[in-house]
Amino acid sequence: MLRISRNFRATTNDEEAMEFSDVIMLVVATPSTGQDDRHYDTATLSSLLSAFNKAKLKNKHFVICCTVMPGYTRQTGRFLIRDCENCTLSYNPEFIAQGDVINGLLKPDMVLIGEGSKEAGDILETMYRNFVENSPQVKRMSPESAEITKLAINCFVTTKVAFANMIGDCADRTEGADKHAILSAVGADSRVGGKYLRPGYGFGGPCFPRDNRALGQHIKNCGIEPLIPMATDNANKAHTKLQADDLLKSSKPGDAFVFSSIGYKENCTVPIIEESQKLYIAVVLAKAKRKVTLRDRGNLILAAQQAYGSLFEYEVIDMGGDEPSVQQPAQSAHASRALASSDSYGVRRL
Numbered sequence: 001m002l003r004i005s006r007n008f009r010a011t012t013n014d015e016e017a018m019e020f021s022d023v024i025m026l027v028v029a030t031p032s033t034g035q036d037d038r039h040y041d042t043a044t045l046s047s048l049l050s051a052f053n054k055a056k057l058k059n060k061h062f063v064i065c066c067t068v069m070p071g072y073t074r075q076t077g078r079f080l081i082r083d084c085e086n087c088t089l090s091y092n093p094e095f096i097a098q099g100d101v102i103n104g105l106l107k108p109d110m111v112l113i114g115e116g117s118k119e120a121g122d123i124l125e126t127m128y129r130n131f132v133e134n135s136p137q138v139k140r141m142s143p144e145s146a147e148i149t150k151l152a153i154n155c156f157v158t159t160k161v162a163f164a165n166m167i168g169d170c171a172d173r174t175e176g177a178d179k180h181a182i183l184s185a186v187g188a189d190s191r192v193g194g195k196y197l198r199p200g201y202g203f204g205g206p207c208f209p210r211d212n213r214a215l216g217q218h219i220k221n222c223g224i225e226p227l228i229p230m231a232t233d234n235a236n237k238a239h240t241k242l243q244a245d246d247l248l249k250s251s252k253p254g255d256a257f258v259f260s261s262i263g264y265k266e267n268c269t270v271p272i273i274e275e276s277q278k279l280y281i282a283v284v285l286a287k288a289k290r291k292v293t294l295r296d297r298g299n300l301i302l303a304a305q306q307a308y309g310s311l312f313e314y315e316v317i318d319m320g321g322d323e324p325s326v327q328q329p330a331q332s333a334h335a336s337r338a339l340a341s342s343d344s345y346g347v348r349r350l
Contacts, residue, residue, distance in 0.1 A: 001102065014051060023061045023123055024052075025092075030066045032210040039214040040068055042076070049080035049089075058085040061120040063092050064143075067150060067211065070218045073114070073143040088116030091143040092124055093150045098205070099269045106131070111138045114146025151215035155229055158212045160196040161203045162235040168199025169242060201243070202236040204275035205264035209233070240277045244284040253289035257282070258348040260295040260317075262304060271299040273307060278347075286311050 002008065011017055018024070026048055030040040045066060052062065062081065064073065068091070077089050091114030096104035111128045115121030121140045128138065141149070164183055171179035179199045187194030203209065216229030247257070261267055264276045273279055279294075286292040294304050295315040305314060 015055075018052065018055055018057055022059065023063060023120075023127075025063045025065055027065045027094075030068060032206070038069065039210055039217060042068055042072060046076065046080060049077055052087075053081050053083050056083050056085070057081075057087060060084065060087045061090065061116065061123060062087060063090045063120070063124065065092050065094055067093055067207070067214075068147060069214055070144065070147040070151070073116075073147060088120045089143065090114055090116040090120045090124065091146045093146070095150075095153070098272055106133045108132060108134070108136045111136050112146050112149055113138065113140045114143035114149075115140055116143060148215075148218070151211050151218070154208055154211035155215045155232065157196050158203050158208050158236065159228060159232045161208075162232045162239070164197045164199055165202060165239040166235055169239060171199075200266075202240045202277040204277050206272060206274045209236070209275050236277075240280050243277075244281045247281065247285060247290075248288055251285075251290060254291065256291040256293070257285055258293045258295055258315075260348075262294050262296045263300055268300065269297070271303040273300065273303050279304070279308075281347075282312065283308070 026045060028044045028048065030042050030045060033039060033041045045064065045068070049062070052060070062077075062084075064077065068077075073089055073091050081087055081089060093112060094105070095108055095110070095112070108128075111125070111132075113121050113124050115124070125138050125140065128136075139149070167182060167186070168179040171177040171182055183197050183199060184194070186192055187197040212229050212232055216226035216233070219226040219229065251257075259278055259282045262273060262276060262279055262282070263270070264272050264274055282292050282294065291313070292311075293313040293315055294301060295317060296304075298316045298318075301314050301316050304312065
């Protein structure tokens with residue numbers, strides 16, 4: 001896309017960037033803080049809005065495209081641009097997956113527009129309809145509603161993942177039950193849907209866990225007990241602990257395991273291991289004196305080495321642009337049983 005672009009250019013000149021367009025999209029990192037009351041580090045975002053205010057920009061539509069806590073736009077964002085004349089502040093978060101950003105941008109299921117004004121909403125809707133390759137639903141609402149919507153979607157998805165793993169764990173411990181057949185049937189009901197409804201590892205990464213917890217915090221701030229987000233988070237942790245415990249019970253110190261595809265999701269091509277549930281299990285095994293080898297692309301292995309040092313042994317695979325291969329588990333009965341709740345995906349006991 002960069003190679004064929006004729007109108008794209010980049011600049012680090014603040015004044016040039018501010019004056020270039022009537023619509024300024026703010027696409028900056030708002031990483032997790034780990035704090036119960038904030039969840040997102042909005043320092044970079046806030047500094048940009050403050051810079052706009054200092055420049056006293058006029059007749060601009062500012063659009064926040066990164067995830068923030070509900071209430072940020074109203075309570076903080078609008079205050080920070082208080083001296084900008086005839087300017088609006090909208091919230092238009094992205095729904096994209098790491099490693100598949102372009103496809104997610106061009107073929108979204110839904111475009112969420114928290115419009116700061118009808119004019120701003122019209123501009124954003126026209127922009128999206130001009131460049132997307134499909135016909136997504138465009139949901140326009142207030143910025144406050146959009147802030148909650150963004151978190152609510154990820155909370156619902158994580159709840160489906162946690163539910164699927166709970167049913168999978170139950171089926172693994174029920175003689176004659178097949179977790180795949182069960183969840184396939186559950187997902188066939190149109191009221192449920194099959195997406196994110198398969199047994200495997202728990203959810204991780206830079207978005208799902210923090211967004212679920214952030215929604216829970218906002219619900220709590222509203223004076224409501226956040227039972228569902230809390231249960232989802234707890235169920236996710238419990239499922240991963242169960243997987244690790246099964247492997248510990250079926251092995252002894254000195255036994256060797258190989259973990260492949262170690263990112264926060266299967267077949268991950270970007271070096272993100274944040275809250276990787278598979279790595280959590282690998283850490284538990286390694287600390288219990290099992291010999292653990294991590295096997296993946298060089299960028300992911302480097303990320304693991306930087307995080308865990310000598311805890312593991314490492315093996316770099318040159319994928320040549322292909323997806324990571326999956327090592328099948330050893331065909332012993334107890335190994336298969338121990339790994340059943342994780343689908344034996346990307347783990348091999350030697």
